[in-house]
Amino acid sequence: MNDHELALKSWQYRRDILRAIKHAGAGHTGGSLSCTDILNVLYNRTLNVSPDTFGSPTRDRYVQSKGHSVEALFVVLADQGFFPASDLDTLCGYQSHFVGHPTRKVPGIEQNTGALGHGLPICTGMAIGAKLDEADWHVFTLLGDGELAEGSNWEAAMAAAHYRLDNLTAIIDCNSLQITGRTRDVMSSEPLANKFDAFGWAVREVDGHDLAALEDALARPLAAGKPSAIIARTIKGKGVSFMEDVGRWHHGVPNDEEFAAAIEEIDAAMARLEAAA
Amino acid sequence: MYSEAATALATDLGLSKGRANLEVFAAAVQDLAEADRDVLAVTSDSRGSGKLGPFGQALPRQIVEVGIAEQNLVGVAAGLASTGKIVFAVSPACFLATRALEQVKNDVAYSDNPVTLVGISAGVSYGALGSTHHSLHDFAALRAINNVEVCAPADNFEAEQAVRYAAAADRPVYLRFGKAPLYDLPSDAPVQPARARVLREGGDGAFLASGETVIHALLAAEHLAREHGVQCRVASLPSIKPLDTDEVATAAVTGAVVTVEEHMVTGGLGEACAASLLQAGLAPRLRIAGIPDEYTVTGSQADIFRHYGLSMEGLADTMRSILGH
Numbered sequence: 001m002n003d004h005e006l007a008l009k010s011w012q013y014r015r016d017i018l019r020a021i022k023h024a025g026a027g028h029t030g031g032s033l034s035c036t037d038i039l040n041v042l043y044n045r046t047l048n049v050s051p052d053t054f055g056s057p058t059r060d061r062y063v064q065s066k067g068h069s070v071e072a073l074f075v076v077l078a079d080q081g082f083f084p085a086s087d088l089d090t091l092c093g094y095q096s097h098f099v100g101h102p103t104r105k106v107p108g109i110e111q112n113t114g115a116l117g118h119g120l121p122i123c124t125g126m127a128i129g130a131k132l133d134e135a136d137w138h139v140f141t142l143l144g145d146g147e148l149a150e151g152s153n154w155e156a157a158m159a160a161a162h163y164r165l166d167n168l169t170a171i172i173d174c175n176s177l178q179i180t181g182r183t184r185d186v187m188s189s190e191p192l193a194n195k196f197d198a199f200g201w202a203v204r205e206v207d208g209h210d211l212a213a214l215e216d217a218l219a220r221p222l223a224a225g226k227p228s229a230i231i232a233r234t235i236k237g238k239g240v241s242f243m244e245d246v247g248r249w250h251h252g253v254p255n256d257e258e259f260a261a262a263i264e265e266i267d268a269a270m271a272r273l274e275a276a277a
Numbered sequence: 278m279y280s281e282a283a284t285a286l287a288t289d290l291g292l293s294k295g296r297a298n299l300e301v302f303a304a305a306v307q308d309l310a311e312a313d314r315d316v317l318a319v320t321s322d323s324r325g326s327g328k329l330g331p332f333g334q335a336l337p338r339q340i341v342e343v344g345i346a347e348q349n350l351v352g353v354a355a356g357l358a359s360t361g362k363i364v365f366a367v368s369p370a371c372f373l374a375t376r377a378l379e380q381v382k383n384d385v386a387y388s389d390n391p392v393t394l395v396g397i398s399a400g401v402s403y404g405a406l407g408s409t410h411h412s413l414h415d416f417a418a419l420r421a422i423n424n425v426e427v428c429a430p431a432d433n434f435e436a437e438q439a440v441r442y443a444a445a446a447d448r449p450v451y452l453r454f455g456k457a458p459l460y461d462l463p464s465d466a467p468v469q470p471a472r473a474r475v476l477r478e479g480g481d482g483a484f485l486a487s488g489e490t491v492i493h494a495l496l497a498a499e500h501l502a503r504e505h506g507v508q509c510r511v512a513s514l515p516s517i518k519p520l521d522t523d524e525v526a527t528a529a530v531t532g533a534v535v536t537v538e539e540h541m542v543t544g545g546l547g548e549a550c551a552a553s554l555l556q557a558g559l560a561p562r563l564r565i566a567g568i569p570d571e572y573t574v575t576g577s578q579a580d581i582f583r584h585y586g587l588s589m590e591g592l593a594d595t596m597r598s599i600l601g602h
Contacts, residue, residue, distance in 0.1 A: 057360070057361065061359075104388065104389070110359070111355075111359065111384070111388050112383060112384075112387050112388040113383075114383070115379055115383050117348075118352060118379075118380065118383055118384055120352075121348065121349045121351075121352020121353055121355075121356065121380070121384070122352045122353075122355050122356040122359070122384055123356060124349070124352070124353050124356060125352060125353035125354060125355060125356020125357040125358075125359070125360075126356040126357070126359060126360055127356075128341055128353065128356070128357060129356065129357045129359075129360030129361075129362055130360065132317075132338065132362075133360070151348070152348040152349060152352065152380075155343070155344075155346035155348055155349035156349050156352065156353070158344070158346070159343050159344070159346070159349055159353065162344075
């Protein structure tokens with residue numbers, strides 16, 4: 001997949017996310033759109049994970065700690081071939097495995113998440129396990145910036161540095177909004193880079209919608225002997241103008257007119273991308 | 278721990294004092310770890326309390342220290358178990374079972390990571406340290422979590438068997454261990470998953486007990502037989518969940534049941550037995566002996582057991598009261 005095709009993937013994913021949420025009548029729209037580019041790079045460039053390798057003990061591990069943005073993860077896993085895209089028609093339906101947070105009943109999901117502040121401790125354990133086995137697979141987790149108010153993250157951050165887990169990367173989807181409003185107003189996590197640095201992590205801040213920057217940041221540990229924190233500055237609702245950086249789209253579901261307008265914007269963006277290629 | 282009369286009775290019965298279950302746990306898990314390098318102990322500044330000092334000395338690679346951080350302890354343990362490790366997450370029961378309850382629920386039970394959760398210094402083992410350090414809520418909290426077995430061994434034999442069972446189990450198990458040296462119970466019956474061990478037969482009443490209260494129930498039954506001619510059945514129920522409902526029903530045939538636990542009277546063994554009895558259409562006279570819903574008195578474990586009627590004399594009195602003696 002070349003860079004042009006990778007860029008198109010992000011738009012395709014955004015369209016599929018909106019379709020799934022619209023069909024289900026529920027979902028975390030804004031956060032799914034803010035982390036779409038991160039998941040695109042992870043699954044298409046970084047992780048050695050596929051339906052064929054998912055049973056392998058040497059696969060990389062990805063745990064989505066911000067589990068509410070599961071629609072983005074489901075769409076990417078469907079695209080990777082873990083299950084037919086049509087399965088997402090059951091999203092949030094009676095007895096469906098495609099519930100509003102990741103569960104291992106869905107192929108490709110590593111761990112059940114949804115309660116915040118759980119992914120980093122689990123991934124710290126996974127990374128310690130890999131070190132004990134002298135294995136070279138890598139552990140990735142995605143957290144929200146609002147999620148960082150959960151104290152368990154900082155317990156794990158301390159332990160990951162203590163154990164020099166350079167096989168662990170935490171990506172912070174810093175979209176600066178949470179359900180109540182601006183993260184800086186609800187419970188500021190800034191200066192975030194300084195905090196992770198003080199905890200003993202290697203830190204890089206990137207534009208979370210710059211695919212090349214993300215790919216470079218995720219390609220290898222930032223420093224030997226330290227866990228890596230990638231602070232991805234993102235826009236909640238990215239890709240749909242009227243959703244971008246607007247709090248109500250945290251779990252807003254578009255009405256028919258909004259849905260049509262959003263798809264039209266995405267289709268136009270894809271057409272522009274094709275024309276520029 | 279025991280009154281002079283209880284000690285004399287135990288001696289007369291030929292019972293010998295073993296070690297604390299915590300020490301048995303530590304030796305058993307070290308034995309397992311020496312045979313399999315994938316066996317790990319994860320601790321929260323608790324290797325001393327968990328008697329795991331020798332384990333840490335002998336097998337430093339196989340002990341993972343997370344510091345005083347119980348939520349992280351359980352999350353890390355779940356992550357390790359997901360990579361195929363056989364993980365014992367060891368922390369004082371008071372912190373493990375409630376401070377880290379959401380991690381137990383989600384990261385271990387819901388995610389099906391077969392961690393063995395080891396609650397050390399359980400019940401009122403830390404009796405004099407006050408209620409912050411009592412774990413009188415762990416049965417109630419963990420009984421309500423799907424996919425966790427809850428186990429409170431009564432003596433060294435049950436403890437050893439429980440550790441080996443949990444290590445081999447493909448699902449999460451919570452084990453509860455205290456600090457006091459325990460009498461070895463007079464039974465050769467094997468410890469079987471989800472089954473009670475019958476220690477004494479008797480048709481006038483029955484004690485259904487768990488953990489470190491079992492010996493007191495047994496002494497109470499012997500005392501009742503010698504002093505009052507009352508014959509009571511005594512069963513140890515190391516498995517609080519799943520419950521041996523067959524034994525509960527058998528006990529009910531006597532017509533008088535006293536359940537005994539080192540736990541609040543709400544949400545533990547007694548209420549589990551009561552629910553089982555009523556749903557089976559059985560209604561023996563019943564008393565739930567445990568810690569009542571009040572600020573728990575402090576003192577040694579023995580003081581607290583005596584205060585709440587969980588020692589030989591108190592349990593014998595409770596049984597006599599429902600028998601009308």
